[in-house]
Amino acid sequence: MPVKWRGPFPWLAAAFAVNVVVIVTAGAMLSRGPLVSESFTALILVTLAGAATLFAVSWKIIDFLVMRSICKMAAEVRAIAYGGERSGIDPERFAMISPLPEAVNEICARMVRARSDLAAGLSAATRRSEENSNRLAAILNDLHEGVLVCNQRHQLVLYNEVAFDQLRATAELGLGRSLFETLSREPVVHIFDRLCGHLDRSARGVPFLAGTVDDRMLFQARMSLVRTGAGPVTGYVVTLVDAAPQLAGLAGRAELLREAAQTIEAPLARIAAAASEAPQTHRDCLDVSRSVRRLTEGYDRLLSSWWPMADIVSTELLSFVCSRLNGDISATVIGLPVWLHGDSHSLVLAIETLVRRTAEQVGIAAVDLSAGADEEAGWVEFSWVGEMIELADLERWLGRPLSALGGITLRDVLLHHAGATPDMRRTHSGGAVRLPVPKAIEQRRHDRPALPARPEFHDLALLEQARETGALGSRPLKSLSFVVFDTETTGLQPSQGDRIVSIAGVRIVNGRILSGESFNRVVNPGRPIPVESIRFHGITDATVKDKPPAEVVLPQFRAYIADSVLVAHNAAFDLKFLRMNERAIGLSFDNPVLDTMILSSYLDGPEAGHSLDVICERYGIVITDRHTALGDAMVTAAVLLCQIDALEGRGIVTLDQAVKTLDIIRILHDRQRVL
Template sequence: MPQNWRGPLPWLAMAFAANVAAIGAAAYLLGQGVVDREELRALAMIAVAGSALMFVLAWKIIDFAVMRGIKRMAAEIRAIAHGGNRSDIEAARYPLLAPLPDSVNQIIAKMIQARQELAEGLKSATGKAEENSNRLAAILNDLHEGVVVCNLRHQIVLYNSVAMDMLAGIGPVGLGRSLFETVTREAVTHMLEVLTHRPEMGSRGTPFLASAADGTTLLQARMSLIRTNDGDATGYVITMVDASPQVAALSRRDALLREVAEGLQSPLIRLRIAANNPVIVEREAANIEAAIKRVTDGYQRALSGWWPMADLHSADLFAFVAQRFDQSTVKVTVTGLPVWLHADSHSLALTMEAMIRQISDRFNLAEVDLAAAEDEAGSWVEIGWAGSTAAKPALDGWLAQPLHSLGGMRVRDVLDHHAGAEIVQEHRAGRSWLRLPMRKGIEQHYQAKVAALPTRPEFYDMALLDAARDIGEKGRQPLRSLTFIVFDTETTGLQPSQGDQIVQIGAVRIVNGRILSGESFNRIVNPGRVIPPESIKFHGITDDMVKDKPPLGVVLPQFKAFAADAVLVAHNAAFDLKFLRMNERQFGLKFDNPVLDTMMLSNYLDGPETGHSLDAICDRLGISITDRHTALGDAIVTAAVLLNQIDALESRGITTLEQVVKELDMNMALHERQRAF
């Protein structure tokens, strides 16, 4: 292979050879004794000077022939990389750098080719995107509803011409502008919070009512979340129509219907009193009254069918209402079991807020309760307060209160649209309750799941009563005056001694015989191990759901602080307490609270022959179950079971914790004997 003398290496090699020859000659002369000391000193100085000169010469050669060439070539490469018109560098200008220029030209050629392919790909993709965008725009503009797409900062990223025409007279509409310049913030953020909290509700879009920012237009809207493949929400889509003409027409018909009903009522009464033939008059009057009622009921059904409604969990509704009183002097307490309602959450939340404010102002209240219930006929929500004051005299005025964010619609209109039944007041246990009828949830939430899953094995453990035997004054207090923390756990399996761990703790507080469902504890726990599929089918908690959650070492002290020194209650408590107590030493905790087990109480109250699973007890007591096999859902249901059991205990003369422990001791001893035989 011929030697390439164009690089700096040959020059440096020759300089090095010359230096070696000079040093060799000097060594030879020294060996022959030809030079004296002075000549040797001069020779050494000349050698040093020659070495320095050789270094300088070598550096200059490298700098001139290599470094400067590299800098010039780098400048040319940068120019080409940043879009210059040249397609290569001149290799002949860099003879000492061969074969680097040729390699660089090959890379530049590949880069230019990739740049051309990328430009062609971008052009094609842009063309397809524009084509799809035009198609989407054509589809959106062909819709009769206004469509607005927003990010989570509520900035508009897409809208159609219908939305533009609908909202342009209210405020500026444009890409990047805030939706709240044209639509009231409250309704949108409320619905976004609902769908974020209950993602299963937004699969087909959830309807709601909103008003324009200037209050002149009422919008019938529907919201859907935009989600990534991982399920994270990145924005939302709102479709809307102007409902103001429909509402105005319905309001006029509503007023006309009331006028007809009220105008006929007095003549009918006078007719009954003054007629000569009371039998015929009574019959005809009843016929007229029945006809009016049929018209009223039919109209109300038609009106309710128009109203945008969806299934709503009462706990979510009450949480939204309670949030509106965070800065108020009125404390709103959520009590009782949750139920599923069929309602428009936004308008109903505004209505309940208006009712609570008027009730609290009327009776000078500092605290108001919210509860929900259902039976075979329907469901209802209740507003409660201490005392036995009569709400009837002021009720008509409360119902006539206008709701300005709903276009001036009245409280009565919203309640009529939801159920239309009569509002009644009840007095129970020293409290007044105003019952607002609702419609039951249409979907059967969780029922198929509950029916398909078996229950946990039953663990009867008399040691649970040990902590309750020596509790002093608390043991002699009435059961209803005690504070209970009713809790439940979900776990990776049924074997704590074999490494199974807690994945969720849920709890609710009972104070003075009331379930304070608004004062709850609900934490998902990272168990530090894989969750088996056979456990996931029970509680639905997956490895992805726990990967970013805190470990038990964080959650367990939080639960202990929540429980404080209250009486702990669980169903099949031996199972749940085993998981708590096996971690006491590791985290420096002590769960020495008094404990009651609703399964043991059920065995005592109803006998060992009946079923004592939570589902069997709820079926016996007529307690509706929602959110079964979630820790908080099961805890709330267990709390309702406990209150029923306290009623049954009191009917037997058992009113204190000491008495309960004594009776359970004897009952469980008998139970163990029966099992032995």
């Protein structure tokens, strides 16, 4: 590139020339006479003075003509970057720093084109968004249901005109405003927490009842989560249908039907008694009475089908009750989980209300919550230690309205669920109230085709430490605290690299399964999970991707079991995986261990079959969520309680006796395998 002789170059050349002239002149003058030290020193000083002068002049020239040019160019580039109308700078104004201006102009040109393309893209996207929004608004406004879309902070981000008209009597809707200015907080938060805790069940949404904050209106609502694919939850959608007119009409018809039935039954009974000598008339009266009863029961069932209900596992339902009691009353969830069908929010309110009324009436501070089901129906029960309540008190409580449900009474909630009222009974230490609840209507995982049982795993060395019972050995089995646990793994070969992918445990205290105090963790195994293992437990690589490793989870499990007796089915298999990690976590799993598989061999004989499925079928234990760590731990806990009763029947009542019996059975079993 040709040098442009302007700017700092002439000045630098002049300064250099002056410096050279001064030095040459000084040298020439000194050469005329003898070279003495003073003359040499003078020459050095003159040279240094010339160099310093040249540096100072050069610095000033560069600062004035180069650095200031760069600062001016930087200001112009910033103006272009922040939206100025110019598309570049004038290179002639910054010739001293060429070719930097040309490079900056290239960048500016690309930036301007990118900005133009971005503006065009945004404009097109905005038009498409507006078209979609208008189309969505038209669709939403054409719906008969009110639609509310909220973010995770429960702020409105979208609603249709139907919802606006439905809720305007309570409060004006507005974007960014809280949903709880119009709808009651409790049912919305309850269903949202439930859906967030079970994302796999959130696709179809969950129905529920929601009232306005002023109790003027009651809605049949349904909530669905808003999320992109498997991404995080960003909000939720609630649809609303005014339930008050329909509910009032149904309730009115039900009351008229019951009144008519009661009016007919008494005369029919008198006619039947008077017509005892006329068999045909007597039979006709009985047929009419049965028809009226079937009619009222059938109408109650139809009425309950209107109620917004969904399947829910009992432990989850009862855990919500515990959280609502908020420590005012100590509530313990016990027993095996069962699948029920109902409106979880109204059921939680009903159970909580009855528990609080009972506690106030008889002065109790703790209750046990449980659930169960038989071939006919399911139920939820709370029991306590203390005095019984009076039937008249229960009837009075059932007639009280629930403000959170728009004035619906407790009796309405129970009748709409199962068409029946609570059943009171006396226990050996207190009382219990059982609330009928329908069983789940969907097929659950335990109904899927049976998978082969886990192979028996034998390693006597693993159980050496389990024989050290210490102070627990002399205690009765029923007085001990047990932790029944199970693991799901990448495979069946722990010594060849298979690892834990899930571990769960449940406590047994005083003969009660504390299902509300369970331990359940998914573990990242640090290796791919084979397809043949996923077939059993359903845990995939995507499931464990963001989960903690065993080095984090197992210390938590060790703290959970504390000094309890460990119990597992085919315990040597699960213990092997725990013991392999002892060095890595710096802890040992040296608790006493009982194995329900070996206990089964002792109690029922080697020919009876000792897989978990076979034992549960033998004892009549319903299996829920088979081949999940928590599900298998729950049913193993139920098996253990049955086996403890059977052991006591054979005179084995202490832990030492049980461990010694297991030792003998293990040795005999191993000898049979060798033979």
